[in-house]
Amino acid sequence: MNTALSPAASAQADAFTLTLDGAEVSAYPGETLWQVAKRAGETIPHLCFKDAPGYRPDGNCRACMVEVEGERTLAASCLREAKPGMVVKSATSERARISREGVMELLIADQPDRDDSPDRSSHFWAMADQLAIDATAVKERLPSREARSEPTVHHVVAREGSLTHDTTHSAMNVNLDACIECNLCVRACREVQVNDVIGLANRGAASKIVFDFDDPMGDSTCVACGECVQACPTGALMPATLIDEQGHGDSKVADKTVDSVCPYCGVGCQLTYHVKNDEILFVEGRDGPSNQNRLCVKGRFGFDYPRHPSRLTVPLIRREGVPKGIDPDFDPAKPLSHFREASWDEALDLAAKGLVDLKKAHGPDALAGFGSAKCSNEEAWLFQKLVRTGFGSNHVDHCTRLCHASSVAALMECIGSGAVTASFMQAQEADVVILTGCNPTVNHPVAATFFKQAAKRGTKLIIIDPRGQAMGAYAHKALRFTPGSDVSLFNAMLNVIVTEELYNQEYIDAHTEGFEALKAHVRDLTPEAMAESCGVSAEAIREVAREYAKADKAMIFWGMGISQHTHGTDNARCLISLALACGHTGRPGTGLHPLRGQNNVQGASDAGLIPMVMPDYQPVSDAQVRSAFEELWNTKLDDKPGLTVVEIMEAIHDGTIRGMYIQGENPAMSDPDLSHARAALAKLEHLVVQDLFVTETAQFADVILPASAWPEKDGTVTNTNRQVQMGRQAMPLPGDAKPDWWIIQEVAKRFGLPWNYQHPRDVFAEMTRGMPSLDHISWERLEREDSVTYPCPADDAPGADVVFSDAFPTASGRAKFSPTLPLPPDEPIDADYPTVLTTGRQLEHWHTGSMTRRARVLDDLEPEAVASLAPSELRRLGVQPGDPLTITTRRGEITLRTRADSLMPEGMVFVPFCYAEAAANILTNPALDPFGKIPEFKYAACRLSKAAAREAVSP
């Protein structure tokens, strides 16, 4: 755990003693008797108390009673604070034993029989066992309630649709017969994840756990984070995968548990896979530094994609004469219509030969590779090493180009480091938090829970975004500005800070350069001058600027709404200038945090899957850098920076790039202007795709190599907080599928490279020699500790949660202000294309959907493409919610169903890009940010029209 946030260290000094069951034990201020007993080795029985971060003791079940000398009544140990000199009896108290047993017996009387219960191994039954209670005898002695009471207050009738046995949700089952109304699920939903769905309704014998207004769970606003399932002590709430047709279940049937990391977003939640017969049964959150046991719907319930029927299990080679392209009749589960099966030797030989031949005929610049931010650090390292030492160029990139390339460009330029300056946990320490161009409840759901908790405790959240969002309910202020006017808005804020002299001169003098130039630059960019184009009042801009500047501790978080613009780098430069001007970096509760998207986009970038830099962002153009890597790899390296993702597509059209190796990326869905990108893929003379499924991209491949899913391999990943974390293999690879590192190595061997790695740990060892950021972080340490933050000062010290307190990693040690000028979007709306199209993700689906649309629960929750529009916009178009709509841009059109979304501004439509059947990127604009080379996914001019009935999307 992060020591900076833990009060333990300071409390240690004030330790005192008390007497527990006759022995003297030590206690710390603020500890409860339950916690003191636990450290002394005794787990006091408990039901409504959960010994986990974020759970407040409630003291309602009375199973943890202890006797305190001098007090008439027993005390609930989960609530009672320890005091010096207390004399407490727990295990030795007869009164406490009788009381605890009494509570358990009354509850057992109303429970289903253990063998009929939804979880025969629940915490509840474990507590009954701990107290050695004979449940059968209790049930014979005590009458059970006939049925859950109907509400007794006459005017409160059970609502229509109210269920006791609720199987309406595809991920979770509810059986209220087993519910003891301990309230843990309410605290899980309301206080831990702050989702506010579960409540305790009615009163007395009629009281009942409800979802919203006693709605069936599947119809409620539940976002399926599953925190309640993990908290429930009885199995009344259970993962559906553990419940049989009779409603019986058992949470302890797994053969083994494996500790790993979530494969989805950049939060990097630690989790435990429960595995039986080599299949994942269910997933639980672990107490990792970025998640404290929490998970979201994807991490908890989206685990079955590796066993989807369309999973690749043998290498495939394109059949003679089958044209490359997206064939609407192609079924990824039956690829033999277009491909034939091959042995690994044949597939690898053909895969490599095609690339080697092109290199021989046209030189190293004829080849390029896309690595993956979804694979491990070790696989990213090997992939870029293969391109640099085998292909012989720097034409290696990955999807960071499509997400935070512009943020990284600005951060490298201004502060000399591309990673976050502080973890998102620091938001809990901040007085003011700006969230801009990000929608954390959707894209970083577990980070969002910490933001919501911070807001409830008094942190002022300021949301700066054209779209409304769920976090808005907790916002102190929200600036919903006109899409595309971000740079104007941020410059206006800088103007306020300069003209009202709200900047931190001391910090500026000590740590920065270029402030005078910035001051002069923003002089005319007043809020009054910018207000109209931003669609926000000058006063609102002034207020937000003042609140940020005047805060003692403030942080800025941003996402793709900042980066995915042709002015993405300028956006990030502005945010950096704001933080530097106010001295809001380098201290706890301050910092700059681009929320990273993929589970390993930070790590893949660190490991060098970037065309202009070697691992650790060391420029390829720097001779010293090159010579160090030439020595490490014993080969000559190209000194020319390579091409980026979208540039590579252009180079294919130009005829320069002729062959590609794509590992775990899906540019045929993720690139802007898909028709153009797909035409490029079709033009390639040789394409090798390494993936789990025949993705849209693989439909252009000559050779497809069946690779490994995250739960099938060992490897490390680095999350948005700079935490390097250990992932462990939980299940075997299906069929002939192979680990990615092995496949890359086999291709490398066929390029004549003398590689001989036996395990990812060998790769990691090599990485530590080329990447100073990994100093003091070894594979063994990660196996032991699961997570270490970089930079890390010593083998036995925790890494730095907050960096750049003293100096920035630039030549001068100072950070730099980089002034920016407002630029319009590349394709402004006009009379022909009057609506703004913006794209992004959904909570349930991951990127291009290749994994999540093959996860049963996730695809069940969001099964089809939808366009979200303001209700008023739908009315204007004469389109009913649910009816189909055609969206047209200068590049193409798609037709999909509509959804009324009161959080959308008028004049804008949002389309998630995960649906192949209505691929949003057919519409998007490939115009690039000049510095980050990132396309403008967040803004394209489009036209909306009611789709004719016959064009309706099939269900």
Next chain:
Amino acid sequence: MNENAHLLASDGDGFILDPEDLRAIEHERAHYEQPQAACIEALKIVQRRHGWVPDGAIVAIAETLGIGPAEVEGVATFYSLIFRQPVGRHVILICDSSSCFLVGYDTLREALSSHLGIGFGQTTADDRFTLLPVCCLGACDGGPALMIDDDTYGPVAAEDVAALLEDYP
């Protein structure tokens, strides 16, 4: 609040808080450190205008107070005098606690019930009266007691019922 919360609001029953009620709730909110504390008053404010509290009002109160609808619902369904389904124009609360029980509660209830043709929890067909029990009106010196809207009566004799109800059109 979560990603789906606005869907609950938008598929509600189109309930919009009266501006005066909104001001009153915000006024109450300002009295307390925790928004939860203003919950009961908010529910009473809505009920005063509408006679009962529809789902949409729960969502609106939750939004105004910045807490979850489930939390407001928990409070609303806990208190027996917050009505979560429609009631008549006048609500009759008849005391069924021990002192009234000893001095003729039974007879009074029978009289009311047969006069109105409804039982507890029911509303007359003309939406005029809803009949409910209440555990104590604190009018033990004048039992059997009952309350119609904000007016307390007792002792009430069975034969006075018809005349008494005349005052509540």
